[in-house]
Amino acid sequence: MTPSYHHGDLKTVLLAYARAQMENVSIDGLSMREIAKAVGVSHTAAYRHFTDKRALLDAVAVQGFEELRQACQAAADDVAAEDAADDARARLKACGLAYVRFALASPRLLAHMFIAVSDAQASAALMSAGAQLFEVLCMRVAEGQERGVFRSADTRQLSHACWALVHGLSTLLGAGLLKGDANPHGEAMDSAGQAIDTFLDGLVDHSARK
Amino acid sequence: MTPSYHHGDLKTVLLAYARAQMENVSIDGLSMREIAKAVGVSHTAAYRHFTDKRALLDAVAVQGFEELRQACQAAADDVAAEDAADDARARLKACGLAYVRFALASPRLLAHMFIAVSDAQASAALMSAGAQLFEVLCMRVAEGQERGVFRSADTRQLSHACWALVHGLSTLLGAGLLKGDANPHGEAMDSAGQAIDTFLDGLVDHSARK
DNA sequence: TGTACATCAGTGAACGCGCGTTCACTGATGTAC
DNA sequence: TGTACATCAGTGAACGCGCGTTCACTGATGTAC
DSSP states (O other), rough: OOSSOOOOOHHHHHHHHHHHHHTTTTTOOOOOHHHHHTTTTTTTTTGGGGGSHHHHHHHHHHHHHHHHHHHHHHHHHOOOOOOOOOHHHHHOOOOOOHHHHHHHHHHHHHHHHHHHSSSSTTOOOHHHHHHHHHHHHHHHHHHHHHOOOOOOOOOHHHHHHHHHHHHHHHHHTTTTTTOOOOOOOOOOHHHHHHHHHHHHHHHHHGGGOO | OOOOOSSSSSSHHHHHHHHHHHHOOTTTTTHHHHHHHHTTSOTTGGTTOOSSSSHHHHHHHHHHHHHHHHHHHHHHHHHHOOOTTTTTHHHHEEEHHHHHHHHHOOHHHHHHHHHHHTTTTHHHHHHHHHHHHHHHHHHHHHHHHTTOOOOOOOHHHHHHHHHHHHHHHHHHHTTTTTTTSSSSSSSSHHHHHHHHHHHHHHBBBBGGGG
């Protein structure tokens, strides 16, 4: 792609820069003019691809949700699917850890995603991207229930609890708020793993225990 | 306090308006000029009480942390302190529910508080306010461990997990993301209660179980 | 109690700035014949 | 293959705006004697 009047890939490049800048600096202070300038294009060119600033920021959020969903899905799929009873548990845990990993890598993007999706007038695409993420978690919980590993309460209710734990861990770890104790640095994932295990101990079907 | 040249209580009023406006509208789009205007004062008067915009926003956050801490403390204290074994559990749960209640009443304030405190150059007052909130949770967990109700893992580590769950519930419920399923409206607190119970089932000392 | 004066808490004009968005435009690209 | 033309993806000047902050100021308050 030779440098030319027509950029050819501007939309992708704008999104990539917006995401990077949001992560490296801050969500506020990210302006259409700055993005365009950094990308080497006139400050109105972006309007050829996004109706307004909100559309661009929403697109970044949608992309984030999609990426996070894939990471969670892939992490769960990577856990060998033998018939061992604890398999479903391991898959759910892997899923949660992937979520936390994403948050540690991109804390501000995660924050932006949830601010965007919780806006009263969020776009359908955004809502759907968020819902699909939740579905991945939900399916893992359902799987565990089917195999009799998890208690048989309402699946979505249990999934909400899982999501909350993992999202809370992600937010707090991503914000650096769980440091300084037994967790000086780099041990964030370990800490998250322990928290998830504690929670999963509560999720198991106690009636089925020996 | 008669209306006069000297307002007498301007600092308090500025903070109150900033908090209300943040909650009702949004954190961005909250300007020093707007706050001053709404309070009926020249747009530079606020600088008599806050060195800059950041100082004002930080003060709002500190106030929020303080209020949340008191709510959690009070909720735990309200649970009768008999010697029943499950008392510590009930107190921790009450504490968590108070946190969620605060989040449902003031979701944007909560979001602002955590954005502010996780800033790399957050003020000492802010960091301390956040830390004190965590201590309230921590003490409940420690209490449960002393009484042999909770497992005896590292107290702060377990407290982190509690905080994460409750904070995640608060964020997701506050953002309205857990609606539309078995949770049409108004049942947010019930949902949070169930999630906390599930988690607490994992927190109990299984070795001590009969 | 009365007066002089320091301090405090406001005012309002002015600064410079970057922002989102519009508009008429122009150069590049692709397509129909 | 060559040409005419529609469409597409950029440009850059211009718009109006609200922002945070500064400054020299003034009116109100409190205190010492």
